[in-house]
Amino acid sequence: MSKLLKLGILLLISLTVLAGCGGSGGSGGEQTGGSNDNGGSEGEVTELTFWTFVGLHIEFFEEGVRSWNETYPDRQIKLNAESFPYDEMHNNLLLALQSGVGAPDIVDIEINRFPNFLQGDIQLEPLNDIIEPVAEDFVQSRFEIYSKDGQFYGAPTHVGASVAFYNTEIFNAAGVSPDDIDTWDDFVEIGKVIKAETDTPMTVAYTSGFWNFYPMISQRGSDIFDSNGDVILDNQDNIEVLQLIHDMVYEHEISVLAPGGNHNNEEFFAFMNGGGAASLIMPSWYASRFVEHMPDQSGNFVMKPMPRWEEGGFRSAGMGGTGTAVTKQSEHIELAKEFLAHAKLTEEANINIWKILGFDPPMHTVWESPELREPNRFTEYFGDGLFDMLLEIKDEINPLNITNNTPLARDLIETNVLHNTLRERSQTPEEALKQAADELRNR
Amino acid sequence: MKPNSPPNLNRSPSSNLKMKRNGTKLKNIFYSQKVAPYVFVLPFLLIFTGFYLYPVVSTFIMSFQQVLPGQTEFIGLRNYERLFNPTFFRALYNTTLYTFWTIVILIPLPLLLAIILNSKVTKYKTFFRACIFIPALTSTIVAGVIFRLLFAESESAFGNSFIMFFGFDPVAWRQNAGTLMFLMVGLAAWRWMGVNMIYFLTGLQNIPKEMYEAAEIDGANTFNKFRHITLPFLKPVTVYVLTITLFAGYKMFEEAYVFWEVNSPGNIGLTLVGYLYKEGFQYNQLGFGSAVGVTLLIIVAILGLIQLRLTGVFGGKGDN
Incomplete structure (x- = not known):
C-alpha cells in the first residue's frame, strides 16, 4: 500500500512539473493574442493568416493586400499566406476546425471538398453581409455552390466555363x-x-x-x-x-x-x-x-x-471552383470579412482575377471593361x-x-x-x- | 547498496528530527530498487500515455461516434456495420496481397545477400553492403516519383523500353492491378532489402565459428552447414524480421500513395490505411475512419499472435 502511495506521489510531482510548463506556455500564447488585438484597434498592422492550395492565389491576394493598405492606411493588414498541397491543406483545415485550434483566418476551399466543411456546427463564418450588397453583379450560381440553408460561406474565384x-x-x-x-x-x-x-x-x-x-x-x-x-x-x-x-x-x-x-x-x-x-x-x-x-x-x-x-x-x-472562406476561429472576423470583400468582391479584384490568374471572373459587371482585352500570357498562347x-x-x-x-x-x-x-x-x-x-x- | 552517509550532515540534527526522517524517506524512494526503475521509465510512460494510449483510446471511442464539429454523437455499431462494403474488402485484399509479397521477397533475398556478403570469398563486401543499404536512406515519396517516371506509360520510358527489347508490348504499369502491385512491392523491396540484410548480417556474425569448424571436421557439406547451423541460429532474427515485415505490410500507405494518392482506378492501389485516410479526411467521416483503424489494429494483432505462436515465441517450445 505504501509503495503505491509513493508511486502516486511521484506521479503527482512530475505531473505538477509538467502542468507548470503547460500553464506558462498557455499564458504566453494568450499574451501574444492580446497584443494582436491591440494592434487591430490602434490602427497598427494586423496579421491575418491565409491558406491556399494554389501558389498563384497568393500572388492574387497579395495584390489585394496592397490595394487594401492603400485604401485604409489606418487599418493596415499583413497577410501571412501559406500554400500547401491540395490534400494536405484540406486535411489540415478539417482537423483544425474539428479540434477547434490552428485554423487560419482566411482559407481557399476547393468545391469538391467544400461540403465537408458545411456539416455539423459550421465552423465557417456566413458571408451574407459582404455578399448580399454585391450579389446582383455576380453570376448567382457561383455563390450557391458554397452555401447552405440560405447562408453563403465562400467567395467564388471564377465561373469555370x-x-x-x-x-x-x-x-x-x-x-x-x-x-x-x-x-x-x-x-x-x-x-x-x-x-x-x-x-x-x-x-x-x-x-x-x-x-x-x-x-x-x-x-x-x-x-x-x-x-x-x-x-x-x-x-x-x-x-x-x-x-x-x-x-x-x-x-x-x-x-x-x-x-x-x-x-x-x-x-x-x-x-x-x-x-x-x-x-x-x-x-x-x-x-x-x-x-x-x-x-x-x-x-x-x-x-x-x-x-x-x-x-x-x-x-x-x-x-470546378474555389471558395474563399473566413473561419470562426479567426480573432479578427470582421476585418477578415471586409478584407475578403475588398480582395475578391470588387471590380478591381475581379479584373485582377483575369490579369493574374487567367480565370473568367464571376462578377459580370467587369466583363465589358477594356482591361480584360489587354494582352497577357494567356492571349499570347491562345491568341486574341x-x-x-x-x-x-x-x-x-x-x-x-x-x-x-x-x-x-x-x-x-x-x-x-x-x-x-x-x-x-x-x-x-x-x-x-x-x-x-x-x-x-x-x- | 544502502548509503550510510546521508548528504544532509550540515543540518543540525537536533532542530528537526521529523523533517530528517521525512528526508530519508524521500531519499529511500529514489534509492529503492523497487521504485527507481519507475522513475527512469516515467518519461516514456508519460509520452506513451499522452501520445499513444490517449489517441488509441480516443480512436476506439470515436469509432462508435459520428464526429462533426459541435455535433458529435454516439451511433452504436453503425460505423462497423458500414465496413461490410466492397471498397473495404478490396483494401483488405490489396493490403494482404502486398504483405504476402513483401514477406515472400523481403526474407529469403536479404538472407541470401547477407550470406553472400558475409562469405570469406566475396570481394569488396563493404562496398556492396553500402550499395544495398543506401536505398533505405531515401524517402519513399522521392523514390516513388522516380519509379513512376521509370515505369511511365510511354514507350520511351525505362520500364517499357526494357520489356520491348525482349519483344513484349508496352504496358500501362500504374493502370493494372498486377503491374501496380509489382511496382508497390518493387519499391518496398528496393528500399527495405538493405535493412533486412543488415539484420541477417548481424545474426550471421553472432554464429560462433567453432560450430562450422566442428561441422567441417564431421564432414558436413555447405548445404548441411546452412541447414543445420546457419538457419537455426538465425531463427530469432528471422522471426523479428517476419514480424516487422508483417506489420509494415499492413500499415503500408506511402508506397500506394506515391503512385495514385488514394484514388486509384478500380481501387487497385487502395490499402487499409489509405481507406482510413480517405474516409476520415477526404469525406469527413472521422468516426468511420476510426472504425477502420480499430479493425486494422485487431487484424494485425491476431495475425501477429498467430505468427508468433507458430514460430514458437509464445509457445515455449522454441525456447528449449
Whole structure:
C-alpha cells in the first residue's frame, strides 16, 4: 500500500512539473493574442493568416493586400499566406476546425471538398453581409455552390466555363477548321477526318478524371444530384454521355485513353505537348496548365465553345471552383470579412482575377471593361479575343448541385465508373453508373 | 547498496528530527530498487500515455461516434456495420496481397545477400553492403516519383523500353492491378532489402565459428552447414524480421500513395490505411475512419499472435 502511495506521489510531482510548463506556455500564447488585438484597434498592422492550395492565389491576394493598405492606411493588414498541397491543406483545415485550434483566418476551399466543411456546427463564418450588397453583379450560381440553408460561406474565384481547346496545327494538316464544329456529331465527323488524314486522335478520354464526363452531362442540364440532393447519376442523359465517350474510343476510334489517366500528370502533359491529340475538353482554368506545362504548343491551340448536343443547346458548363472562406476561429472576423470583400468582391479584384490568374471572373459587371482585352500570357498562347469568347458562352452554363456526398460521387466516377467502362470494359456505361448511383443512395 | 552517509550532515540534527526522517524517506524512494526503475521509465510512460494510449483510446471511442464539429454523437455499431462494403474488402485484399509479397521477397533475398556478403570469398563486401543499404536512406515519396517516371506509360520510358527489347508490348504499369502491385512491392523491396540484410548480417556474425569448424571436421557439406547451423541460429532474427515485415505490410500507405494518392482506378492501389485516410479526411467521416483503424489494429494483432505462436515465441517450445 505504501509503495503505491509513493508511486502516486511521484506521479503527482512530475505531473505538477509538467502542468507548470503547460500553464506558462498557455499564458504566453494568450499574451501574444492580446497584443494582436491591440494592434487591430490602434490602427497598427494586423496579421491575418491565409491558406491556399494554389501558389498563384497568393500572388492574387497579395495584390489585394496592397490595394487594401492603400485604401485604409489606418487599418493596415499583413497577410501571412501559406500554400500547401491540395490534400494536405484540406486535411489540415478539417482537423483544425474539428479540434477547434490552428485554423487560419482566411482559407481557399476547393468545391469538391467544400461540403465537408458545411456539416455539423459550421465552423465557417456566413458571408451574407459582404455578399448580399454585391450579389446582383455576380453570376448567382457561383455563390450557391458554397452555401447552405440560405447562408453563403465562400467567395467564388471564377465561373469555370468549360471550353474546347483545339490544336490548329493538326486541324490545318487535316484540312479542317475548328469553326466547322458546332455539335457533338460534327465533333465526331471532323475527328474521323483528322484521324484519317493525320493519324492523330481527335481527343482523349480520362479514365481517372471526370473532366470530360461532368461538363458534358452538365451541358445537357443533367448532373450527379438533382436540386433536392437526390442521386440522378444513372439517368438516361448521363448514360448517353458516357456511351459517347466510350464510342469515341472504341467505335469511332477518334479518341484514346489519356496517358496517366487524367489531365494532371507528367505523362499527359508530355503527350499533349508533343501534339498527341487534336483537342481537349476542359474548364477554361486549364489554360494555365497549357501555358506552364505545354510550352511547345504555344500559338497552336485556340479556345472555342464546347460542341453542343442539339440545336440551341448549351455550349459550356461551369466546372470546378474555389471558395474563399473566413473561419470562426479567426480573432479578427470582421476585418477578415471586409478584407475578403475588398480582395475578391470588387471590380478591381475581379479584373485582377483575369490579369493574374487567367480565370473568367464571376462578377459580370467587369466583363465589358477594356482591361480584360489587354494582352497577357494567356492571349499570347491562345491568341486574341479570348475573353470575348468566354463572354459569348456566359449564359450557356447550368448550375451545379453540390451535396455532402459530392466528394464521394467524384471518387466513385473517377475510380470505378470511368475505369471499368473505358479501360477495363468490364461494365457497360449503364451498369457502371447504376452501381455508383446505388452506392451513393445507400450512403 | 544502502548509503550510510546521508548528504544532509550540515543540518543540525537536533532542530528537526521529523523533517530528517521525512528526508530519508524521500531519499529511500529514489534509492529503492523497487521504485527507481519507475522513475527512469516515467518519461516514456508519460509520452506513451499522452501520445499513444490517449489517441488509441480516443480512436476506439470515436469509432462508435459520428464526429462533426459541435455535433458529435454516439451511433452504436453503425460505423462497423458500414465496413461490410466492397471498397473495404478490396483494401483488405490489396493490403494482404502486398504483405504476402513483401514477406515472400523481403526474407529469403536479404538472407541470401547477407550470406553472400558475409562469405570469406566475396570481394569488396563493404562496398556492396553500402550499395544495398543506401536505398533505405531515401524517402519513399522521392523514390516513388522516380519509379513512376521509370515505369511511365510511354514507350520511351525505362520500364517499357526494357520489356520491348525482349519483344513484349508496352504496358500501362500504374493502370493494372498486377503491374501496380509489382511496382508497390518493387519499391518496398528496393528500399527495405538493405535493412533486412543488415539484420541477417548481424545474426550471421553472432554464429560462433567453432560450430562450422566442428561441422567441417564431421564432414558436413555447405548445404548441411546452412541447414543445420546457419538457419537455426538465425531463427530469432528471422522471426523479428517476419514480424516487422508483417506489420509494415499492413500499415503500408506511402508506397500506394506515391503512385495514385488514394484514388486509384478500380481501387487497385487502395490499402487499409489509405481507406482510413480517405474516409476520415477526404469525406469527413472521422468516426468511420476510426472504425477502420480499430479493425486494422485487431487484424494485425491476431495475425501477429498467430505468427508468433507458430514460430514458437509464445509457445515455449522454441525456447528449449
